[in-house]
Amino acid sequence: MRIATRESPLAMWQAEHVASLLQAAGFATKLVPMVSGGDTDMRPIDSGRQVGVFTKRIQQAILDDEADIAVHSLKDLPTEVDPNLVLAAVPQREVVQDCLVSNSQWTIATLPEGAKIGTGSRRRAAQLRHHRPDLDVQPIRGNVQTRLEKLRVGEYDAIMLASAGLTRLQMDDVSRVELPLDQMLPAPGQGALAIEVHRDAKAVQEMVGILNHVPARATVTVERTLLAALNGGCLAPIAAYAQIIDDVLSLDAVVLSTDGTQRLDESRSIDFDPSQWESCAKTLADQASESLASRGARELIHDTRL
Numbered sequence: 001m002r003i004a005t006r007e008s009p010l011a012m013w014q015a016e017h018v019a020s021l022l023q024a025a026g027f028a029t030k031l032v033p034m035v036s037g038g039d040t041d042m043r044p045i046d047s048g049r050q051v052g053v054f055t056k057r058i059q060q061a062i063l064d065d066e067a068d069i070a071v072h073s074l075k076d077l078p079t080e081v082d083p084n085l086v087l088a089a090v091p092q093r094e095v096v097q098d099c100l101v102s103n104s105q106w107t108i109a110t111l112p113e114g115a116k117i118g119t120g121s122r123r124r125a126a127q128l129r130h131h132r133p134d135l136d137v138q139p140i141r142g143n144v145q146t147r148l149e150k151l152r153v154g155e156y157d158a159i160m161l162a163s164a165g166l167t168r169l170q171m172d173d174v175s176r177v178e179l180p181l182d183q184m185l186p187a188p189g190q191g192a193l194a195i196e197v198h199r200d201a202k203a204v205q206e207m208v209g210i211l212n213h214v215p216a217r218a219t220v221t222v223e224r225t226l227l228a229a230l231n232g233g234c235l236a237p238i239a240a241y242a243q244i245i246d247d248v249l250s251l252d253a254v255v256l257s258t259d260g261t262q263r264l265d266e267s268r269s270i271d272f273d274p275s276q277w278e279s280c281a282k283t284l285a286d287q288a289s290e291s292l293a294s295r296g297a298r299e300l301i302h303d304t305r306l
C-alpha cells in the first residue's frame with residue numbers, strides 16, 4: 001500500500017502511524033513523501049490562494065496512481081470533495097484542544113497586557129480577541145517546528161497550536177497550557193486524520209476501511225457539514241466540536257466576527273444510532289447551522305482579514 005504524505009515532520013508521523021496500523025492488519029506499506037504548495041508558499045494562508053493548499057498535491061498522487069492512499073490532517077481537507085476520491089476512513093480521534101505555547105505557562109487570562117500572539121487562524125484569533133481585546137494578534141506561518149523556533153527567538157510572546165500536533169511529535173518539553181473548550185473551541189475536524197482513496201479502487205477502500213472509527217467519523221461529519229452549510233471553508237472563524245457520550249451525539253459550535261466582538265454560539269444534541277451515523281450527523285449539523293444562520297452567522301464570516 002503506497003501512502004502519499006507531505007514531508008513535514010507532523011505529516012510524516014501521521015503517515016507512519018497509519019502505516020503501522022495497516023501493517024498490524026497484515027498489509028505491506030511504503031511512504032511516498034511530497035511537498036505541497038502550502039509548505040513552500042509562506043504568504044499568510046488566505047492571501048488570494050485557493051483552499052486545499054496542504055491537500056491538493058497529495059490528492060493528485062492518488063489521481064495519478066503514484067500512491068494508493070492519501071493521509072491528511074482532516075482539518076486541512078476542504079469540505080468540497082473531489083468526485084474521483086472517497087474518504088475511506090477516519091481513524092480514532094486524538095486530543096482536539098488547542099494550546100497556548102509560551103515560555104511562561106501563560107493562560108488566556110494571565111497573558112500580559114498587549115502581548116504579541118502568533119496565529120494564522122482566524123478562528124483562534126477571534127476567540128482569543130473575544131476574551132482579550134487588548135492582545136496583539138499577528139500572523140505566523142510554517143510548520144510546527146518553524147513556529148516554535150519563532151517563539152523561542154522572541155518574535156512572539158506566545159503562539160497557539162493544536163495539542164494533537166505537539167502530542168504526535170512527542171514535544172512534551174514544550175511549555176504549553178491546554179485551552180479549555182469553553183474558551184477555545186477547536187476547528188472542525190481538529191485532532192482527526194483522513195484517509196482518501198481513488199473512487200475506483202474498491203479493494204483498497206475496503207482494506208483501509210478497517211481503520212475507520214464510526215464515532216470519529218460521525219463527529220467530524222457533524223462539524224464539517226456545519227462548516228459547509230455556513231459556506232465557511234477552513235479559514236473562517238467557525239469552531240465546532242461534536243462528541244458522542246452515552247449514545248447521545250452533541251455539538252458545540254461558535255461563529256465569531258474576526259475582531260472577536262461578535263460571537264454566536266450553539267449547542268444541541270440528538271440520540272445517536274451508529275447504524276444511521278450519517279443521517280444522525282447531518283440532521284444535527286443542519287439544525288445547528290440553520291439556527292446559527294438565522295442569527296446572522298453567514299454575514300459574520302465575510303470579513304477575511306486576520
Ligand SMILES: NCc1[nH]cc(CCC(=O)O)c1CC(=O)O
Nearest residue numbers: 073075161162164165190191192
Ligand atoms: N493547519 C496545520 C495543521 N493541520 C493539522 C494540525 C494539527 C493536527 C490536527 O489538528 O489534527 C496543524 C497544526 C496546528 O493547527 O497547530
